[in-house]
Amino acid sequence: MKLSVYCSGSIAKGASDGGKLTWSDTERMEVTKGAAPHEVVFLNPDDPITDPNNTLGQFGRDMYQVMVATAVIVDARERRGLGIGVEMAAAGNFGTPVIVVAPPNSKYRADMLHYRGVTVDDYVHPHVAALSAAIVDDFLAAGEALARIVDAGALPAMACVPSWLGRAIDEYRDNVLGADIPMLEALRQLDRTPG
Template sequence: MIVSVYCSGSIAKGVGDERKLCWTDRERERVQEGAHPLEVVFLNPDDPITDPTNVLGQFGRDMYQVLMASAVVVDARERRGLGIGVEMAAAAALGTPVIVVAPRNSKYRRDHLVYRGARVEGYVHPHVASLAVAVVDDFTEAGEALKGLPVAPRGSLVTPAWLREPIDEYRSNVLAGDRPMLDALHRLGVHR
């Protein structure tokens, strides 16, 4: 069986990002190992885009990938930014399960935390706890979590306008020239 994973996490954008933890082949290999015998097709937001000036289409590409994914796997090993939060919220709105890689005693998950005047045991950041179907220690465990996802269709969710417009822009004006995404759709047996 084939599943698809949207790789949510920081993208190295230039100088200063070389020390940032990002998705690499190593993380993808770990997910595939954990998911075995499933075959995983990775949807990568850092693939080159044909028209980087089309920001609505670029956002639409990310949201289309979230829509098409069997699951979104979030790299939360360290502090993340606005984009990852939006991807998690979009996944929830689109019915795509979210699996968060947040090792114990990292930014978004702590064994003990004094928080808002109280000591909290087994703390998971509220946004992560609310949106994720699983919070795991590493990428191998994320792959293992993929095996437990339902295989049935997600149902008839209505795509909110804030997601529909950029997805439509991407489908209409960018997808035809997006070779990495077209290849992924082919591997998934999806005809656009």
């Protein structure tokens, strides 16, 4: 079966981002290996966009990809920003499962944490815990979790698209998608028509 994964995580925006952990071919190969025998098509938020001045369309592209993905895999190996939280919340609204790669004793997961006046064992950041279908140590395990979710038939039905997401997705579909070669190719690989 062909599956699609939205690669949520930091995007290198310039030279100052050179040290950030980001999605690469290594992470994609690990997910693919873990998801076997399923084939995985990756939806990449860092593909070039045709009109960088169309910020609503850029946001719409990310939300469209989250909406059409089989699952969102979040790279949470280190601190992430606002966009990842919005992607996770949108995925929850769309019914798209979220798999978070958060290694033990990293920013969002700890064996033990002194937190709000108490000690918490096996801590997972509350937002990550609440919005995730699975929290795993690495990208191979993320692919395995993806396969388990799909094989169990645990993909929920699409929820309604709220207006705050709908405007952006409509802008993307109407004014950007037709010239978005990487996304059109991904849809072709998935045997899906744009829209």
